[in-house]
Amino acid sequence: DGGITQSPKYLFRKEGQNVTLSCEQNLNHDAMYWYRQDPGQGLRLIYYSQIVNDFQKGDIAEGYSVSREKKESFPLTVTSAQKNPTAFYLCASSIRARGLKETQYFGPGTRLLVL
Amino acid sequence: AQSVTQLDSHVSVSEGTPVLLRCNYSSSYSPSLFWYVQHPNKGLQLLLKYTSAATLVKGINGFEAEFKKSETSFHLTKPSAHMSDAAEYFCVVSDPIPSNFGNEKLTFGTGTRLTIIP
Numbered sequence: 339d340g341g342i343t344q345s346p347k348y349l350f351r352k353e354g355q356n357v358t359l360s361c362e363q364n365l366n367h368d369a370m371y372w373y374r375q376d377p378g379q380g381l382r383l384i385y386y387s388q389i390v391n392d393f394q395k396g397d398i399a400e401g402y403s404v405s406r407e408k409k410e411s412f413p414l415t416v417t418s419a420q421k422n423p424t425a426f427y428l429c430a431s432s433i434r435a436r437g438l439k440e441t442q443y444f445g446p447g448t449r450l451l452v453l
Numbered sequence: 454a455q456s457v458t459q460l461d462s463h464v465s466v467s468e469g470t471p472v473l474l475r476c477n478y479s480s481s482y483s484p485s486l487f488w489y490v491q492h493p494n495k496g497l498q499l500l501l502k503y504t505s506a507a508t509l510v511k512g513i514n515g516f517e518a519e520f521k522k523s524e525t526s527f528h529l530t531k532p533s534a535h536m537s538d539a540a541e542y543f544c545v546v547s548d549p550i551p552s553n554f555g556n557e558k559l560t561f562g563t564g565t566r567l568t569i570i571p
Contacts, residue, residue, distance in 0.1 A: 342496075378462070380543060380561030381497075428496055440547070441487070442559060444496040 341365070342445035344429050349450045351416065351423060359414045359448045361429030368434035370412035371442060374398060375426040384427075387412055388434050416450060424452050455480045455548045459562035467570045472531040474565045476544030479525060485547040486527045487559075488518055492540045500542075503527065514538070539569045 342363045351357045361370065369388050373381040383396030387406040401420025406412055412431075416423045426449050430442040460475040478486065485504045489497040501512025508520045514537075518529045527544060544562040 344496075378563065380457075380563045381559075382561075383558065426494075430497075441499060441502060443499070444489075446496040447494070449494070 342429060342431055342443060344427075344445040344448050346448060347446070349448055350453050351450060352453050354418045356415055356417050357450070359416070359427055359429075359450070361412045361414065361445060363410055363412075363429075363431045363445075365431055365443065366409075367431035367443075368409070369432045369440070370406070371430040371432075372396075372402075372404065372412070372414045373428045373430065375428060375447075381428060384414065423450055425450060455482075455484065455546050455560045457544050457546050457560055457562040459542075459544050459565050461565050462563065463566045463568065465568040465570060466534045468536055469533050472529070472534045472538065472567065474529040474542050474544075474567065476527045476529065476562060477525055478527060478544070478546045480546055480548055482548050486518075486520060487545040487547065488512065488516070488527075488529050489543045489545060490540045491543065491564075497543065500529070534567075534569050536569050536571065539567055541566050 345360045371386040372384040375381050382398050384402050385393055385396050385404045387393035390406055390409050393404050393406050403415045426447050428447045429445040432440040432442045456479045458477045487502045488500040490500050491497045500516050501510045503510045503520045511517045516531050518527050520527055541564045543564050546560050
């Protein structure tokens with residue numbers, strides 16, 4: 339059963355704490371993405387990765403970090419530098435194909451709350 | 454620079470009546486356009502996409518959208534609403550990332566919440 343999984347579904351962060359959100363895909367997609375969703379707003383791109391061991395900042399990368407050591411995994415760390423981390427975080431992936439119009443497929447999301 | 458405007462933040466229709474969710478876009482390139490649906494506390498599911506082929510695009514669950522270049526619009530329609538259609542809908546435009554050939558950046562609208570009245 340192919341798809342994108344995110345864990346945990348809910349995550350609580352204490353002040354000054356770093357937390358890591360998991361994203362795994364078994365679609366054999368090269369590209370992976372992290373988005374943040376706030377109420378009443380569209381999704382905003384945090385980081386993306388086109389290939390293993392490479393990633394790029396999106397529009398709102400400050401206070402976040404990522405790694406891409408394996409093709410199927412793209413974990414996101416929300417650091418203590420992110421002052422307003424409460425949001426719904428969505429991971430996506432797509433086939434990286436030159437010149438084609440890619441479709442991104444989304445995971446079920448992780449809701450991060452600050453204690 | 455690309456942008457997306459969803460003209461209605463909230464739409465309410467009665468079950469069995471037509472649905473119209475409006476979307477206008479701007480793009481410097483030849484864009485792809487998508488509609489995604491999101492049910493509460495869930496990820497986004499692709500409804501349909503336009504990629505410069507037929508201007509009338511049919512998607513899942515009876516939805517369709519028409520690309521009108523002259524009006525820079527990509528409105529989503531369904532002839533008859535069902536209770537299960539109640540969700541948030543996002544119009545999305547995709548433009549190539551200039552420094553990354555072959556990869557594309559998505560710009561999301563702010564969403565339209567669709568409510569179905571029994």
